[in-house]
Amino acid sequence: MTLSWIKTVLVAGLLLTSAVSARAQAPESTLARIAETGTLRIGYSPDAAPFSYLWADGKPIGYSIDLCERITQLLQKQLGLDKLEIAYVRRTPSDRVALLQDGQIDIECVASTNNAERRKSVAFSYPHFVTAVRFVALREGGPRVVADLKGRTVASTSGTTVIGELNATSREQGLNIAVMPTPDHEAGFALMATGRVSAFVMDGILLSNLVANAEKPELYQLSLDTVGAAEPYGLMMRRDDPDFEDAVNAALVEIFTTGEIGPLYDKWFTMPIEPHGINLQLPMSEELAAAFENPAKAID
Known part of the structure; x- marks a missing residue:
């Protein structure tokens, strides 16, 4: 039995094992x-x-x-x-x-x-x-456009694409925005409503619904511009x-x-x-x- 033949058998065995393993790990339809x-x-x-x-x-x-x-x-x-x-x-x-x-x-x-x-x-x-990303803030004294967020702390829901988009905008425009991640939309809205952050940043349609269902919708206002494109x-x-x-x-x-x-x-x-x-x-x-x-x- 030559060394080259042994190598051939070993390689063939490895290929077969890999193929069987791949089939076993293939996702179910x-x-x-x-x-x-x-x-x-x-x-x-x-x-x-x-x-x-x-x-x-x-x-x-x-x-x-x-x-x-x-x-x-x-x-x-x-x-x-x-x-x-x-x-x-x-x-x-x-x-x-x-x-x-x-x-x-x-x-x-x-x-x-x-x-x-x-x-x-x-x-x-x-x-x-x-939809496009916007922010909601208190109507009285709150930010109105993205540039107003410069140097402020805002909230946004973790696990969404919004935080990455917001951070990119902050870097590009030199806004130095601090982002506080929250577990869900309601928690982020509550932080804004109680003044613990300057704004809650999320998709515009979701913000519209949160405002519409708030106890006093007149207290809040959506941003006049968007964070990125739709x-x-x-x-x-x-x-x-x-x-x-x-x-x-x-x-x-x-x-x-x-x-x-x-x-x-x-x-x-x-x-x-x-x-x-x-x-x-x-x-x-x-x-x-x-x-x-x-x-x-x-x-x-």
Whole structure:
């Protein structure tokens, strides 16, 4: 037995072992698991109205939740299942990516910004909303534009893309803004409302909802300008699972192009919503309407 032959056998053995290991560690097909279990696991937030929040009975509701419940119906049809149940899994801004990667949720149905940095970790559906980062402050004596934040301390929710965008803006404009991370949106809003920070920085639509549902909305004002350009929201999914991603996008295309999306959008953004009957009075923007008309182009 020659030395070269032994080396060949060892290399072949290592290659075989690597191939078997790779197959063992390959992520499970989400569609295959759904078909086998008859359950779709949806990640939700309890405090991201009007996209995802809890109703009095503890059930998640919201614009993104409605979308995902309709997607579930269409996936059931695509897979030829008699029934497809939903299992709701609570997620936070900090653990949502890990829950997707670990397979504890199949799709996150909240309000997550689709940008290049985040796409390194997760996949996104076609856009279902477009917004830009703003800040909210006390109307009396509070900052009004981003430049007013120079040298101040602000709050923002940890685990979001907002903190990175805010820090980049601070560096570029020499603003020296100090950022205090908070576990959720309500905590950040409370810090601003009690004067412990100068502003709470987050996506404009989420701030609008927080102000509208505050005990005294007249005390607060949104910034007159934005931190960076507008970006799309998408439903987050695990990377490297193109079949599931395609199935979700096919469902969204049906919702967007058959007239379903208009009434669904109006329900959450131009009509009174629970729990306080607040109307956000936010008609669909031309940019979002264009995204619905041609969703694939909207993320090019």
